[in-house]
Amino acid sequence: MAGLLGRPDMLFVFDAGEVERVFRGEDSAPHRPSMPSLNYYKHVLRKDFFHAEENCAGVIAVHGDSWSAFRTKVAKIALSVGAAAQYTEQVAEVADGFVDRIRKIRNDDLETPDDFLNEIHKWSLESLSLIALDTRLGCFDSCASSDSQKLIDAVNTFFLCVGELELRAPWWRIYPTTTFKRYVAALDTILSVTLKYVERALEELKCGGNKSLLQELVAATGPRVAAVAALDMFLVGIDTTSNAVASILYQLSLRPAVQERLHGEIINVLQGRPMKPGDVNQMPYLRACVKEVLRMFPVVVGNGRQLTRDTVICGYHIPKGTQVIFQHYVMSNSEDNFPYAHEFRPERWLERGVGGVSVHRRFACLPFGFGRRMCLGRRFAELEIHTVICKMIQAFKMEYHHELLDYHIHPMYTPNGPIRLKLLER
Incomplete structure (x- = not known):
């Protein structure tokens, strides 16, 4: 979303893997x-x-x-x-x-x-x-x-x-x-x-x-x-x-x-x-x-960062200063990240896969x-x-x-x- 009145451009991200990359790649003062x-x-x-x-x-x-x-x-x-x-x-x-x-x-x-x-x-x-x-x-x-x-x-x-x-x-x-x-x-x-x-x-x-x-x-x-x-x-x-x-x-x-x-x-x-x-x-x-x-x-429902340097997200060059919004509501209710996402299943948080690793996408729900x-x-x-x-x-x-x-x-x-x-x- 560009050209917003009095605001920087905004990019909405719905891919948990890309959210993780942005978070893990940020500097000491996000x-x-x-x-x-x-x-x-x-x-x-x-x-x-x-x-x-x-x-x-x-x-x-x-x-x-x-x-x-x-x-x-x-x-x-x-x-x-x-x-x-x-x-x-x-x-x-x-x-x-x-x-x-x-x-x-x-x-x-x-x-x-x-x-x-x-x-x-x-x-x-x-x-x-x-x-x-x-x-x-x-x-x-x-x-x-x-x-x-x-x-x-x-x-x-x-x-x-x-x-x-x-x-x-x-x-x-x-x-x-x-x-x-x-x-x-x-x-x-x-x-x-x-x-x-x-x-x-x-x-x-x-x-x-x-x-x-x-x-x-x-x-x-x-x-x-x-x-x-x-x-x-x-x-x-x-x-x-x-x-x-x-x-x-x-x-x-x-x-x-x-x-x-x-x-x-x-x-x-x-x-x-x-x-x-x-x-x-x-x-x-x-x-x-x-x-x-x-x-x-x-x-x-969402979290975000304003990029402090140029960043590649989903293969696109995103310039410094862009507000990147992570839509956790959408991601955490997606079948791509949580099986049976629209069912109330607390047990999913108790399950562990191979090597004790969580079976869900961590960065889809923060x-x-x-x-x-x-x-x-x-x-x-x-x-x-x-x-x-x-x-x-x-x-x-x-x-x-x-x-x-x-x-x-x-x-x-x-x-x-x-x-x-x-x-x-x-």
């Missing part, structure tokens, strides 16, 4: 197609904050040496062995709180309310704030004026506005449109709330004791880097994770036999005790079910991306998702008794309509 509106917010509108220190603009809408330097600082802490595992028990407590909350708000038919997705947003924010801000926001008891609901609303506004700003004519570059003003206000809210809790972590750091992830970031990189890292986590971690969980719960509610197998695995591992680090590693079927839902219904620009929070997101699905299956038999839901992009790929699950106590 260029991900960024959102011009967020780029403007970070590097122009709020330049005083994001450029007050060298290499302190984060990893989203940042490229080159500045991106690489920031990622190196954060990755030492966020991607260290056990970084996510240390939060297992606390994340499980949040999941327990979510289960209790859902018990209270079911209707007389034991079904979840029409705004069930907002309740899942609360769970996601509560889990992420525990990790990124070292605090429990009290999302399950929040009111409209609370920090938690402000963050939920701001993140929702951010994602709703970004589609308008990025996919339509960019009038905001000429004058501040109403959508752009809402977008900026949402980002300002996320930043201000984030800074509030980073400052609190700084005070607690002076008191000594065990360091949280946030405190380790503050100690190792300084408060500004920690605040920007937390901001980026909120921008990409709440909506994606909550929509993934909504989709997984909905798909499992349609498959009672899968639920029963999952329940048996969970009971066998936990034996009635609370979750502890390493438990999810003993639940391969749980992990396989999550992978299968994300294969068939990926929350983010929900967290790949390489140096893959999701920094992957381990945390997987911990949150696996834990809350485990708790829901442990507590309820889930059923769905309404018209089947289509999926739409809003802007995540998610079930279109209220997810009214019937939850029967086990």
